[in-house]
Amino acid sequence: MSDATAIRAAGTRAQEMIDALAAISADSDRLTRLYLTPEHKRAAELAGTWMEQAGLSVRMDAAGTMRGSLPPGRPGPSGNKSLLIGSHIDTVIDGGRYDGNLGVVVGLLAIEALKARGEALPFGIELLAFGDEEGVRYPITLTSSAVAAGVFDPAALDQSDRSGVTMREALTAFGGKPEALAGEAYQADSVLGYLEVHIEQGPVLERTGAPLGVVTAIASQSRHRIRIKGEAGHAGTVPMPMRRDALVAASELIVGIEAIARKDRKNSLVATVGEIEALPGASNVIPAEVRLSLDVRAATDEARRDAVATILSFARKTEAVRQVALTFETVLEKPVATCGPRMMAAIQEGASRVMGKPAQQLLSGAGHDGLSMAHLAEYGMMFVRCRGGISHNPAEFVTVDDMGAAVEGLVEAILALARQEAAR
Amino acid sequence: MSDATAIRAAGTRAQEMIDALAAISADSDRLTRLYLTPEHKRAAELAGTWMEQAGLSVRMDAAGTMRGSLPPGRPGPSGNKSLLIGSHIDTVIDGGRYDGNLGVVVGLLAIEALKARGEALPFGIELLAFGDEEGVRYPITLTSSAVAAGVFDPAALDQSDRSGVTMREALTAFGGKPEALAGEAYQADSVLGYLEVHIEQGPVLERTGAPLGVVTAIASQSRHRIRIKGEAGHAGTVPMPMRRDALVAASELIVGIEAIARKDRKNSLVATVGEIEALPGASNVIPAEVRLSLDVRAATDEARRDAVATILSFARKTEAVRQVALTFETVLEKPVATCGPRMMAAIQEGASRVMGKPAQQLLSGAGHDGLSMAHLAEYGMMFVRCRGGISHNPAEFVTVDDMGAAVEGLVEAILALARQEAAR
Numbered sequence: 143m144s145d146a147t148a149i150r151a152a153g154t155r156a157q158e159m160i161d162a163l164a165a166i167s168a169d170s171d172r173l174t175r176l177y178l179t180p181e182h183k184r185a186a187e188l189a190g191t192w193m194e195q196a197g198l199s200v201r202m203d204a205a206g207t208m209r210g211s212l213p214p215g216r217p218g219p220s221g222n223k224s225l226l227i228g229s230h231i232d233t234v235i236d237g238g239r240y241d242g243n244l245g246v247v248v249g250l251l252a253i254e255a256l257k258a259r260g261e262a263l264p265f266g267i268e269l270l271a272f273g274d275e276e277g278v279r280y281p282i283t284l285t286s287s288a289v290a291a292g293v294f295d296p297a298a299l300d301q302s303d304r305s306g307v308t309m310r311e312a313l314t315a316f317g318g319k320p321e322a323l324a325g326e327a328y329q330a331d332s333v334l335g336y337l338e339v340h341i342e343q344g345p346v347l348e349r350t351g352a353p354l355g356v357v358t359a360i361a362s363q364s365r366h367r368i369r370i371k372g373e374a375g376h377a378g379t380v381p382m383p384m385r386r387d388a389l390v391a392a393s394e395l396i397v398g399i400e401a402i403a404r405k406d407r408k409n410s411l412v413a414t415v416g417e418i419e420a421l422p423g424a425s426n427v428i429p430a431e432v433r434l435s436l437d438v439r440a441a442t443d444e445a446r447r448d449a450v451a452t453i454l455s456f457a458r459k460t461e462a463v464r465q466v467a468l469t470f471e472t473v474l475e476k477p478v479a480t481c482g483p484r485m486m487a488a489i490q491e492g493a494s495r496v497m498g499k500p501a502q503q504l505l506s507g508a509g510h511d512g513l514s515m516a517h518l519a520e521y522g523m524m525f526v527r528c529r530g531g532i533s534h535n536p537a538e539f540v541t542v543d544d545m546g547a548a549v550e551g552l553v554e555a556i557l558a559l560a561r562q563e564a565a566r
Numbered sequence: 567m568s569d570a571t572a573i574r575a576a577g578t579r580a581q582e583m584i585d586a587l588a589a590i591s592a593d594s595d596r597l598t599r600l601y602l603t604p605e606h607k608r609a610a611e612l613a614g615t616w617m618e619q620a621g622l623s624v625r626m627d628a629a630g631t632m633r634g635s636l637p638p639g640r641p642g643p644s645g646n647k648s649l650l651i652g653s654h655i656d657t658v659i660d661g662g663r664y665d666g667n668l669g670v671v672v673g674l675l676a677i678e679a680l681k682a683r684g685e686a687l688p689f690g691i692e693l694l695a696f697g698d699e700e701g702v703r704y705p706i707t708l709t710s711s712a713v714a715a716g717v718f719d720p721a722a723l724d725q726s727d728r729s730g731v732t733m734r735e736a737l738t739a740f741g742g743k744p745e746a747l748a749g750e751a752y753q754a755d756s757v758l759g760y761l762e763v764h765i766e767q768g769p770v771l772e773r774t775g776a777p778l779g780v781v782t783a784i785a786s787q788s789r790h791r792i793r794i795k796g797e798a799g800h801a802g803t804v805p806m807p808m809r810r811d812a813l814v815a816a817s818e819l820i821v822g823i824e825a826i827a828r829k830d831r832k833n834s835l836v837a838t839v840g841e842i843e844a845l846p847g848a849s850n851v852i853p854a855e856v857r858l859s860l861d862v863r864a865a866t867d868e869a870r871r872d873a874v875a876t877i878l879s880f881a882r883k884t885e886a887v888r889q890v891a892l893t894f895e896t897v898l899e900k901p902v903a904t905c906g907p908r909m910m911a912a913i914q915e916g917a918s919r920v921m922g923k924p925a926q927q928l929l930s931g932a933g934h935d936g937l938s939m940a941h942l943a944e945y946g947m948m949f950v951r952c953r954g955g956i957s958h959n960p961a962e963f964v965t966v967d968d969m970g971a972a973v974e975g976l977v978e979a980i981l982a983l984a985r986q987e988a989a990r
Contacts, residue, residue, distance in 0.1 A: 344803025361802060365849060377838035377861045378785060378931025379768025380955060382828045389839055390824045393817035400814045404806045414801035415813055416849045418842055425789060425840045425859035427958075435849035437801045507802025531804060 146543075149496075152251055153546025159247045160545075162188065163231065164239035172236040172536060177274035177285065178206060178312040185231045189246055189271040196254050198269060204322035205289040206313065208271040212253060215262030219566045223334040225263075225559060226519070227252070227552075228270030230286070230511060234278055238538020240341045240528060244545065246271045248339040248526075252552040263556065264563045265334050275511050279303045279312075287514035292327025296320075328518055334563075335485045336515040337555065339524045339548050341540060343508050345531030352502055353544040354493040354551050356486060357523035360506045360513055361410065361439040362446040362478035368395070368457065371467040374422065374430035389420045389429035391464040398456045399436065402449060409445035410505045413438045413453065441505050443477050479513050482520020484562060489522045492555025496547050524551055570967075573920075576675055577970025583671045584969075586612065587655065588663035596660040596960060601698035601709065602630060602736040609655045613670055613695040620678050622693060628746035629713040630737065632695040636677060639686030643990045647758040649687075649983065650943070651676070651976075652694030654710070654935060658702050662962020664765045664952060668969065670695045672763040672950075676976040687980065688987045689758050699935050703727045703736075711938035716751025720744075752942055758987075759909045760939040761979065763948045763972050765964060767932050769955030776926055777968040778917040778975050780910060781947035784930045784937055785834065785863040786870040786902035792819070792881065795891040798846065798854035813844045813853035815888040822880045823860065826873060833869035834929045837862045837877065865929050867901050903937050906944020908986060913948045916979030920971050948975055 166185045168174040175181045186208045193200045198210030208231075214222055229245020249269050256263065270290060277283025280301045288294040299310040299320050310320045342348075347355050372388030396415050403413035417435035436453070440446035454470055461468040486503075493501035504525065506512075512521040526548045529539040590609045592598045599605045610632045617624045622634030638646055653669020673693045680687065694714060701707025704725045712718040723734040723744050734744045766772075771779050796812030820839050827837035841859035860877070864870035878894055885892040910927075917925035928949065930936075936945040950972045953963040 342803065343800050344805075345799075345808050346803075346805065349808070363802065374959075375769075375955060376767050376932055376957060377840055378787065378836065378863045378933075379766065379770075379957075380836070380931075381768075381770065381834065382824070382831070382836055384769055384773070384955075387824070387838075389842060390820055393820035396814055396817035397821060400806070400811070407806070410805065412802065412804070412806055414811075414850070414852055416801055416844070416851050416853060417847050418813060418844045420840070420842045423841050425861050426838070427840050428838055429840060437849050439802045507804075508800055509802075531799060531808075533800060533803075535798075 149543055149546035149550055151546065152255065152549040153542035153544070156244070156247050156251055156545035156549060157542050159192065160239050160243055163243050173233050173239060174235045174237065175231065175233045176279040177232050178279070178316040182206065182232060182273050183316060186271055186273065189231060192250055193269060196250055197257060198253070202317070203289070203326045204319040205286050205326060206273040206316050206318045207286045207290060210269040212267040214264060214266045216264055218264030218563050222266060223332055224266035224268045225334045225556065226268045226270060226328070226336040226515065227338070228272055228287070228336065228511060229338050229340060230272040230275035232273055232276050234276050234534045236536060238533055238535055240538050240540045241343070241533050242275055242340070244341060244526065244540065244548070245339045248545065248548045248552055251549045252556060255549065255553050256556060261557065263560050272511055280309050284511060284514045287511035289323050289326050290328060291514045291518040293514055293517045294323055296323065330518055333519040334559070335482060335519050336512065336521040337485060337489070337552070338510060338512055338521070339526060339552055340510060341528040341533060341538070342525040343528065343531065343533035346504050347502070347525060347527035348529065348531060350502055352497060353527050353547040354497060354501055355525040356490045356493055356501045356503045357481055357506045357525055358486065358503050359441060359478050359480040360509060361441060362443040363437070363439045363474070363476045363509070364446060364450060364472055365474040366436040367471045367473055368434040368436055369469045370432045372430055373428070375428040377426040377428055380428060385428055386465050387428050388432040388466055391460050391466045392418065392432040392434060394460050395457055398460070399453055402452050402456065406440070406445060406449060409441045411440045411445055411449050412507060413449060439507050441478065476509070476513070479516045481522050485520045485522025488555040488558040488562065489524045491558040492553070493524055493551045495554045496551040524548065524555065573967055573970035573974055575970070576679065576973040577966035577968070580668070580671050580675055580969035580973060581966050583616065584663050584667055587667045597657050597663060598659045598661065599655065599657045600703040601656050602703070602740040606630065606656060606697050607740060610695055610697065613655060616674055617693060620674055621681060622677070626741070627713070627750045628743035629710050629750060630697040630740050630742045631710045631714060634693040636691040638688060638690045640688055642688030642987050646690065647756055648690035648692045649758045649980065650692045650694060650752070650760040650939070651762070652696055652760065652935060653762050653764060654696040654699030656697050656700050658700050658958045660960060662957055662959055664962050664964045665767070665957050666699055666764070668765060668950065668964065668972070669763045672969065672972045672976055675973045676980060679973065679977050680980060685981065687984050696935055704733050708935060708938045711935035713747050713750050714752060715938045715942035717938055717941045718747055720747065754942055757943040758983070759906060759943050760936065760945040761909060761913070761976070762934060762936055762945070763950060763976055764934060765952040765957060765962070766949040767952065767955065767957040770928050771926070771949060771951035772953065772955060774926055776921060777951050777971040778921060778925055779949040780914045780917055780925045780927045781905055781930045781949055782910065782927045783865060783902050783904040784933055785865060786867040787861070787863045787898070787900045787933070788870060788874060788896055789898040790860040791895045791897055792858040792860055793893045794856045796854055797852070799852040801850040801852055804852060809852055810889050811852050812856040812890055815884050815890045816842065816856040816858060818884050819881055822884070823877050826876050826880065830864070830869060830873060833865045835864045835869055835873050836931060837873060863931050865902065900933070900937070903940045905946050909944045909946025912979040912982040912986065913946045915982040916977070917948055917975045919978045920975040948972065948979065
């Protein structure tokens with residue numbers, strides 16, 4: 143178990159840096175920092191200044207990602223490969239200060255600590271402060287990490303934000319270079335792996351009383367749109383047996399979806415109806431049509447597909463019994479992105495050392511930059527406990543000690559990787 | 567059974583008059599005729615012209631109701647009492663042409679038919695074309711019939727429409743007299759009863775294959791607002807057993823409400839959730855709060871109150887099991903308005919004669935001017951079959967023959983009342 147004083151000190155520095163970043167916002171009364179905005183630039187420049195102070199060679203890449211490089215401290219068996227460490231510094235509208243930003247801060251403090259301890263690593267380190275993970279300004283997301291991983295689709299440059307500004311225009315105004323994006327991809331054989339520290343955004347670590355956890359994968363996910371058409375009618379004049387109420391049918395389906403999702407705990411299955419609209423939507427009219435969103439995630443693609451099939455079959459039964467017309471559309475489908483075994487092992491070792499007990503493994507239900515980086519190299523993620531599992535909200539909170547533990551955990555994970563390399 | 571040729575002829579005249587009224591609208595492409603608007607005035611004047619042509623003494627009262635009077639044809643045992651016959655000529659926005667308007671047209675054609683047959687009735691008749699039954703322009707409704715029944719609350723004159731025009735201002739501009747409303751109430755001892763012919767607005771007569779039906783009462787009704795507070799969370803990161811999903815709780819309640827309402831067919835119990843809103847309403851966020859409307863109606867106040875109590879008790883169980891916070895508010899409560907036995911008997915006799923079979927009795931789930939008129943006198947209603955039970959919609963439809971049957975049915979009901987009077 144690490145030294146509590148060192149952890150507290152690292153956490154205190156992390157808090158100061160988090161607070162300095164949180165002061166950079168589009169809005170005076172809340173934290174909003176979208177991709178390629180003036181506040182994104184100020185936050186990136188602040189991160190760049192910190193990187194320089196830590197002795198990294200710093201440059202902003204063509205996509206607006208601030209990159210800080212540290213060469214290997216000694217020759218490694220894998221040649222001059224680099225370990226990439228990153229996270230994002232954009233936020234949602236009225237977001238929290240830890241989501242994304244904590245990963246950059248923890249990465250920087252871990253590099254500082256390794257230098258302070260005089261550790262000579264057998265690989266270089268590249269610290270990456272990505273600018274677009276939340277996907278709030280433009281329809282697509284993970285722009286910055288897709289560029290770094292070489293999987294960016296340049297068609298995305300023609301997307302417009304709500305003000306009609308294309309990504310190409312915004313990137314140029316920001317000081318980026320749309321024409322140079324393809325050249326910013328790392329060569330796969332120069333990369334050892336990608337590590338990211340991120341708040342959990344869920345309640346699991348808090349419930350189990352652990353500051354850190356090891357991510358096994360980013361869940362398989364799909365999004366669907368369901369429409370149920372019944373028959374409108376006067377709420378006072380149509381007897382119950384003559385109704386084809388679209389909202390009652392939808393409600394039966396929502397209850398059924400929950401029951402189906404509860405059955406597969408082994409695969410961390412979750413299913414959520416977050417949006418519902420009933421038409422015409424008057425208190426004295428039987429709903430004629432209901433529109434629902436459905437979000438399904440699981441630890442494996444198979445478990446998710448099985449769940450969707452079970453839900454659809456349940457929906458077809460409801461459709462038949464209630465004599466409504468149901469359409470079921472899949473609007474998004476993302477396969478599971480499994481963490482690399484070497485990276486996972488390193489994080490497992492690092493987090494367990496700091497906590498003095500075996501770190502829990504858990505699935506990431508949320509998407510992260512690792513989804514892009516997995517195309518380039520093995521990736522691994524360390525989760526940090528956050529209060530109430532709350533994120534994307536000003537109430538987002540991580541304790542100073544947990545942030546310190548994350549810094550120490552990442553240091554230990556990097557040292558574990560160095561030992562892995564030395565043992566090859 | 568009445569003569570099919572006479573019924574067809576009366577129905578054809580009714581259709582012409584219905585179409586002439588339907589041409590009077592605020593909108594060129596749909597039927598919209600709100601209280602105290604220029605189109606209300608034109609429709610009232612057209613009705614007034616028809617009343618004059620039928621030999622009635624016509625005046626517009628201080629609330630904008632067109633009233634046509636016919637004195638008794640011979641002295642009656644109850645003195646010079648009058649039978650009131652009425653309905654409304656306002657519509658909802660994008661409404662149908664039969665709702666309300668049909669009652670005025672049928673009333674007029676019945677009076678014409680009685681005169682043509684030389685029937686000398688032992689009571690006078692007052693035909694009333696009310697202007698505000700739908701309650702679309704101002705928050706309160708039944709203004710015109712409340713004035714006629716002497717139950718109008720003058721505080722309602724200070725209500726504003728969406729443009730900020732008070733009812734007092736609109737009534738004055740229309741040519742009405744806000745200060746004279748109290749003097750427009752009928753004296754209870756001068757009224758024999760109130761009869762209204764109206765489309766069913768429900769599917770019961772169509773299913774049973776009858777053009778006409780006898781209303782027993784206007785249902786007991788209450789409206790409620792339900793709020794369910796759970797806990798927001800990321801749709802990907804909160805395991806199913808840790809969720810307090812407000813929408814799943816609401817769905818369980820909606821399914822439960824339907825089951826409770828289905829159990830009491832004897833009392834024509836209906837319960838409807840027509841409005842639902844889930845907050846924050848994003849596909850990737852577990853709903854934190856859901857707001858529902860609930861409309862409950864039944865043949866008796868007791869049955870309705872029992873149902874509301876059962877629903878509330880079910881809701882409290884859902885609240886406890888799902889660990890959500892539920893509030894249940896009653897925003898409207900109207901007692902049942904039972905039809906008078908003499909008026910019901912007359913309509914029963916009239917409708918049965920025309921159909922050549924006993925007319926079915928049914929509850930009116932919708933509110934009508936009878937709710938006001940019940941304060942003044944016995945009231946009775948005859949329902950006319952409408953296609954698919956559809957109303958408040960351009961698709962509203964009544965066949966010519968059914969309208970003719972309604973005219974003949976009302977004539978026979980009035981004659982039945984005349985016989986009742988003679989037998990006293």
